[in-house]
Every structure is written in structure tokens, then in C-alpha cells.
Amino acid sequence: MSAQAERKTENLPQWKQEEVDELSELLGEYESVGIVGLTGIPSKQLQDMRRDLHGTAELRVSRNTLQIRALEEAGYEDLVSHVEGHVGLIATNDNPFALYKELEASKTPAPINEGEVAPNDIVIPEGDTGVDPGPFVGELQGVGANARIEDGSIQVMEDSTVLEAGEEVSVDLANVLNELGIEPKEVGLDLRAVVAEGVLFDPEDLDIDVEAYRSDVETAAARARNLAINAEFPTESTVPTLVAKATGEAKSLGLQAAIEDEELMPDLVTKADAQLRALATQIDDEEALPEELQD
Amino acid sequence: MEYVYAALILNESGEEINEDNLTDVLDAAGVDVEESRVKALVAALEDVDIDEAVSEAAAAPAAAAGG
């Protein structure tokens, strides 16, 4: 505990100090500590999430001032700047990359309300809305969807972007989206930063590109294969290629040198024929050409 | 690529591709291991079918040149 932290603690009421102590003690028990955004998560759902994390990670929510104090006491000063808005503390012994993946995967769609800012482009998809003809078609058109009445119901004729990311949701749009059951938000624990064994990771670090790793595996395997074959190191998986390569080399030599070998003869005959035809293309005079090659 | 090679050895030997094993292999090779790279690799490979990726690499040998 730093001198500074000690000085601060003196100013806290006892119940707050107890909460800070408890939090900081908890943080000390894990290898990785992170900050998660909780915006838009109803408290019931938050309870479920906390339960689902059990065994993987510990999620605690407290007042931001107390969370900051606990982070400082536990030596996680790097995380303090991320404690902003509705956030909680998460602690785990899990691989932070795996934790990020898990949290992202657990995010669920949620409706968006009037006055909220769209986190991404909001699209009303092409198709039958299932709504009977009525004033709703006008409401759809009003928010910018290409809608009309067809076959006894209201149809959206094409994917229609009705709001761009960063723009505010209007009352009308919120109503339309609600009517259609469109849930444009992704709600869940939003990992903002993690310190794992002393190293700070932000979401960009944690968002691993699995495809890139897959491609690295392919590259690594291909390189090893190239090396094994080029260095003529036989393994079960490369020896067929080595054999084929040796065969090809012998064949190439045999054809180049026109070696009289039974196996090579069909190809040598084919080669001679190909050469003859190649030469024939250079001959302009029909009369000089064999009948087979005259036009 | 040394981290990926290490994972491929473990894959062939049948050992689990986890942080400890990767670190051991890389250590033995004199690599100055970065823990965060090991962690990221372990997490990423969880979603990669290594055997499939390897056999695809063999099927398209020319692609290897790109590596």
C-alpha cells in the first residue's frame, strides 16, 4: 500500500473503507483484472451474467470512486482512467484474450430506445413485415424504409438503412423498430481494458483475428513442408512428394536426353510429334506440309 | 512464426496447446517469450482446426511461397 493511498483511506468512512478493502483484496487474488462497461444491462440480466461467469471470472460493481480507490490499492493504477460511466470490475485467472472472446460471444441483441445513439447502422431488412395493411406502411416510409402493400401485407422492398451509426434514434424510429421487433443494439459486458500479469491490454489488443492465426498456421505448415522437401528430409507426410519429385526429375532428364527407356517412349513420341507440329506452324507453304497438317 | 511452429509441434506430439507448454517449447529454443503473444495464440487457436489448416497448406503448396 502506497503512502498516498494510505493518506486517502484515512478520509473514508468506515463502511466505504471496508468495501474498498474487500474489493482490493479480491483483485489481489486474481492474475488479471479488467474494467467492464455495463451500460444498458438491466439489473436482472446483470445478475444472470454474474452467475454465468462463475468459475471463470468474478464481477463486482460498486461506486466508481470506491472502484478507483480499490484499483489504486491493489496496484492497478493503469486501469483508473477506464473507470467512467456505468462500469464494474472483473477479475479472472483466465486468459484475457479468451475472456474477451467469451464476453463478446455472450452479448445479446437488445431494442434501442428513443434518444439513444445508434451504435451501428440500423437496417430494416427486405421482406414481409407480417403487418396487415394500415397506417404502419406510412410510418415505415416516414423513417426512410422502401415499403409498400403487396399480397395483403406490408412489404419492405429492399434492405433499408434507416439510421447511421452515431445518430440519435427518433420517437418514430423507436416505435417502428419496436413494432418490427428489430433489436439493433448488442448488450453485454463490454471489456474496456485488462491488466494481465502487469501488462495492459485494450480491446483492440484483445480482439484477436482468428482468421489471421489460421492463415499463419497454414503458412507455417507450408514453410515446414517446403523445407522438408527442399532439404530432402523424409517424413511420412513429405516422402510421397519426394518420391514424386525424384520421379519427375528422372522423367525430365529422360525426355531432355531422349533416353531410350520403355517408360519414357510414349512421352518421347508425343514430344517428337509436338515438335513436328510446332515446326509445321512455321511453314507457310501448304504444299510443304504433310496432309494431316494442311488446313 | 516461432510461436505458431511451437503450437504445431505440440499439435503433432498430442500435447495440449496451452501457455505452459508453449512457453516450455519456446524457452527450450532460446526464444525470449512474450507472455501476451502466448496468451493470444492459445485463445486464437481454440477456434482453429489445426489439422485441417495443415492439410490445406499441403494441398496448395504454391501458396507457401507467399509465406
Added chain:
Amino acid sequence: MEYVYAALILNESGEEINEDNLTDVLDAAGVDVEESRVKALVAALEDVDIDEAVSEAAAAPAAAAGG
């Protein structure tokens, strides 16, 4: 191929590709190391420019083309 992967790790870490180092890496990966294969690999790699050999596509069966 685990022997080859081991050589590639050593190549990247800048360590010498010799029997001891290869054995250490493979041991660390839980491979039941065969001395003769290690020896054979070291011998095979002796005069090979690994960086070049690695990127040269070994599209061998092709060779049949017999230019």
C-alpha cells in the same frame, strides 16, 4: 513434421540447429525424440539455406511435367 518445426523455431530464434538444441525443443514439447531422425535432419539441413528453402514452393509431383 515436428522435427522440421523444431528446426524452424531454432532458425527464427537464431540458435544453432544442432542435435542438442533440436532434442531440447522436442523434449520440451513432449515428443519421444528419435536420435537418428534428429541426426538426419541436421545432416539434411547442413548445406541448405533455410530461409530460401522455406519460401521455395515445393510443388513436387508436378515435376512430372518434364520440361
Added chain:
Amino acid sequence: MEYVYAALILNESGEEINEDNLTDVLDAAGVDVEESRVKALVAALEDVDIDEAVSEAAAAPAAAAGG
């Protein structure tokens, strides 16, 4: 390739592809004939269907024409 060409001329003229005939053709062309190659050629062609080999080549005339 002169030995092969000689065999193909005989094939077209309908003469037997034997050592004497091959030697005659090659001699006439001023080739310094090696008896062993003539022998080997005759032996190697014994089980080869020349017309088939040729017609296979003809099936890819564009290629044969050398583009």
C-alpha cells in the same frame, strides 16, 4: 531426339522399326549412329503403340503448336 524421329519416319512409311532400318535412316542423315542406342530404342518401343502416343499429342494441337 534424332533416334526417335527416325523411328517415327519408319512408323509412317510402314517399315519395321528394327535396328537395321533405324541405322539406315540415321546413316543417311549423317548421324554418327550408336549401335547401343538403336538397340535400346528398339527394345523400348516394343510395347509402345506409337500411333496412340501421337494421337494423344494431336489432341492438344494448340499446345503442340507452341502457342
Added chain:
Amino acid sequence: MEYVYAALILNESGEEINEDNLTDVLDAAGVDVEESRVKALVAALEDVDIDEAVSEAAAAPAAAAGG
């Protein structure tokens, strides 16, 4: 085709591709030689680089493979 093969043999043996030589080769192969064709071939080949034409056949092996 036998006339062209005869020219190819002469090309390899380094003999001149003229009427006499072509006739000799074809005669030796038992071909009933037509003088006019021999003349036409000699004339037609005068400005042709045979080695180049022949090696172009080699340049398109891939296409041939398709055949």
C-alpha cells in the same frame, strides 16, 4: 509427316536441309519420295529457325498436359 521428321533429323545431325539430303533420309526409310514436296519443304524451311520452333513446343507443357 515423314518429310518434316526427316528435316528434324538433319537439323540435329547438323547436315544441311537440302533436297538431296532429305531424299536420302526418306529413301532409306522406304518412303516413296515426291520431289515436289521435298522442294517445297526446303523452300519453306529456308527462313525458319528450326531450333527455336522446336523449343517452343517445349514452352507449352502445361497446356499439353491438358490434352
Added chain:
Amino acid sequence: MEYVYAALILNESGEEINEDNLTDVLDAAGVDVEESRVKALVAALEDVDIDEAVSEAAAAPAAAAGG
């Protein structure tokens, strides 16, 4: 490739591809034989159908038209 060539000769002559035979062939060719490479080759070939590998290489016969 001399080790592989040696294995292919044995394959064609119908002799067993074992350490002794490979060593004999290579010795006769003046190769400074490395026992470990012979061992590795024999081990690698154990589960491989050589004829299949060879015939795969031969699967592009028309390509031969080249050269």
C-alpha cells in the same frame, strides 16, 4: 535426392528398401552415406505406397511434350 533415387531403383528392381540395400546402392555410387538419413528414409517410407506416389507423378504424361 540421391537417397530417394536409391530407394526408387530398389523399388523398380523389386528389392526390399531397407537400410542395408540403400547403403549398398549409395556406396556403389560413391556417396558418403549417412546412416541416419538412410534410417529416416526407411522409416518414412514404411507407411507409403511408393508405386502410388510414382504414378501420381506420372499422371501428367502429355506435359512430356515439352522440351
Added chain:
Amino acid sequence: MEYVYAALILNESGEEINEDNLTDVLDAAGVDVEESRVKALVAALEDVDIDEAVSEAAAAPAAAAGG
């Protein structure tokens, strides 16, 4: 093809490709050596750059793949 492989081994070991050496290699492989084929092979290879011919095999990989 065993005769050709024998020549390729000698080429790699740096030994001269002559009748004696070829016969030794083939003998060691249990091949029932035909003298005339050995002679023919030596004659056929006389003016050939073996390394170049071999490397052309590798140069046309696409072709084979197609085949």
C-alpha cells in the same frame, strides 16, 4: 527408369557417369544389368546438362498439377 535414377545418383555424388559406375550402382540394387542399355544411356547423356534438365522438372509445376 532404374538406369536413369542410377545416373542421377552418380550426378549428385559427383562421380563420372560411365558404364562401369552405372553398372556398379545397378548391380548393387539387384538389377539384372543390360550392357547395351548402359552404353545407350551414357551416349544419350553425353551432351546433356543434367542439373539443368533436372531443374526444368521443377520449373513446370503447374503443368503436372493440371494433369
